[in-house]
Amino acid sequence: MAGSVGREPSVVFFDMDDTLFDHSLTCRAALGEVRRAEPRLAVLSLDRLWQTYLDHLGAADLTLGTVGHPPSVYAAARAARFRALAADAGWSCSPAEARELSTAYRTHYQRLRRAVPGAVELVRRVARSRPVGVVTNNQVAEQVDKVEFLGLSTTIDFLIISEAVGAEKPDPAIFRAALAAARARPREAVMVGDSWTNDVLGARRAGIRPVWFNRFRKPRPTRHQVAEVASFRPLARIERLLRRGTPRGPGRAP
Numbered sequence: 001m002a003g004s005v006g007r008e009p010s011v012v013f014f015d016m017d018d019t020l021f022d023h024s025l026t027c028r029a030a031l032g033e034v035r036r037a038e039p040r041l042a043v044l045s046l047d048r049l050w051q052t053y054l055d056h057l058g059a060a061d062l063t064l065g066t067v068g069h070p071p072s073v074y075a076a077a078r079a080a081r082f083r084a085l086a087a088d089a090g091w092s093c094s095p096a097e098a099r100e101l102s103t104a105y106r107t108h109y110q111r112l113r114r115a116v117p118g119a120v121e122l123v124r125r126v127a128r129s130r131p132v133g134v135v136t137n138n139q140v141a142e143q144v145d146k147v148e149f150l151g152l153s154t155t156i157d158f159l160i161i162s163e164a165v166g167a168e169k170p171d172p173a174i175f176r177a178a179l180a181a182a183r184a185r186p187r188e189a190v191m192v193g194d195s196w197t198n199d200v201l202g203a204r205r206a207g208i209r210p211v212w213f214n215r216f217r218k219p220r221p222t223r224h225q226v227a228e229v230a231s232f233r234p235l236a237r238i239e240r241l242l243r244r245g246t247p248r249g250p251g252r253a254p
C-alpha cells in the first residue's frame, strides 16, 4: 500500500492487563462467585456488577496506578469499590462487610486467573525472532506475579512497570524507558495493547507504531488509522500485522 510502513519491528512491546493477562474476565468470574454467595448483591445482574466494578476501577486507576502505595491503600480502594457496588444494589453495607466482600473477591480472583486466549502462544512465537517487552501500569509485585502466572518469566526480555519507572502510560516517559531497555529507536518498535488512550495514543505520542487489541470490539474513539485486531488467533494473522505496518493517514498525529 502506498504510504505504508513495511518494516520488521526489531522489538515488540505488549501491554499486560487485558492484552496478555485476562483481567476483565477474571474479574467478572470472581465477581460472579461473590455475587453467588451474597444475595444482597445478587439483585444486580452480573453484567451490571461487572461494569460498575470496572467503572470504579478505571476511576481509581487514575490515582492508584502511580508510584508507590502500600498494599493497605489498594485493599482500602478495593473495599471502597465493594461499598459502591453494594450501594448500587441498594444495600448500605458496613466497612467490615465491604472488607469481607473484597477479601473474598481477591481470593476468587487469584484462583480464577487466566490468560487472554492466544496471548501466551503469540508472545512465545514473537520472542523466537526478536526481543519482547511488557510495558504496563501497575505495581511491580502484582505485574511480576502475572508474568510468572503466564509462564513468561524467561520469555520476555523487558518488563517495564509504571511503579518502577515513575511514570505511567500514556506518558511517553514509560515508552522511552522501554525503548532504552531494548536499545531501540521508536520507529523500530511496535506496541500491542487494549487501551486506546494508554497503548495506542501513548505509543504514538512516543513515536511507536501501535496495534490496537480490541477484543471487546469497542467503537474506535477517533479516526486515527491504527492497525486493529480483535483476537490473537490465528497467530499467523497477528504476526503478519506486526510486520506489515499501518497505513499513514491525515490523522496521524494524536
Ligand SMILES: [Mg+2]
Residues within 6 Å of the ligand: 015, 016, 017, 018, 019, 193, 194, 195
Ligand atoms: Mg490493558
